[in-house]
Amino acid sequence: MKIRGNKVIIRPKKPSDAENDYLWQTDPELSALDAMEPSIMPFRDFYREYIGWLKHTDSNRITFGIDTPDGKHIGNCVYYNIDEPNQETEIGIMIGNRNYWSKGYGTDSISTLIDYIFRDRKFNRVYLKTLETNLRAQKCFLKSGLTPCGFREKEGYKFLLMEMSYSRWRELRNNPKRPELSHNPFLRFYT
DSSP: OOEEOSSOEEEEOOGGGHHHHHHHHTOHHHHHHTTOOOOOOOHHHHHHHHHHHHHSOOTTEEEEEEEOTTOOEEEEEEEEEEETTTTEEEEEEEEOOGGGTTTTHHHHHHHHHHHHHHHTSOOSEEEEEEETTOHHHHHHHHHTTOEEEEEEEETTEEEEEEEEEHHHHHHHHHSOSOOOOTTOGGGGGGO
16 A cells, blocks of 8 residues: 655555664654654664564554655654544654755655545544654644644653644645644744
């Protein structure tokens, strides 16, 4: 299964993703953007765990690779904490290849994932958390139509919470003009 966006293809994870995923998980800057410590595990051990993870996937966490149309693996996206009774799920994204930052690949990736979740999985709500300091991610999520809905502090980090309902997604799909950012009270983060 491949999910096509305008700039990206979202597809199931595969063993050949391990090298990039390892590089990204050991990168201090990328880890900091994800409120994590960089991994210090040797690649040999990482790869063994990675292959085990691919064979025994968790039905509560669906992870995808993000490729360019020519097949270059540039990042990953995920939906997890799946709450079937309430039809909602948490989402996340990481564009690990810095050559693709600030060029619309993140926005297209998250929009494509959201389209899949609402259209094919029939969820009513998606949500995420992002560090208050991660302005690039916040701009990406706003462009995708997510709206701020609160704040959370966890383990010494401050997060902005964002969400999108199915009805908002339908509204945006019926009126494809980008969400208006200028009236958003959370724009104080961008000054």
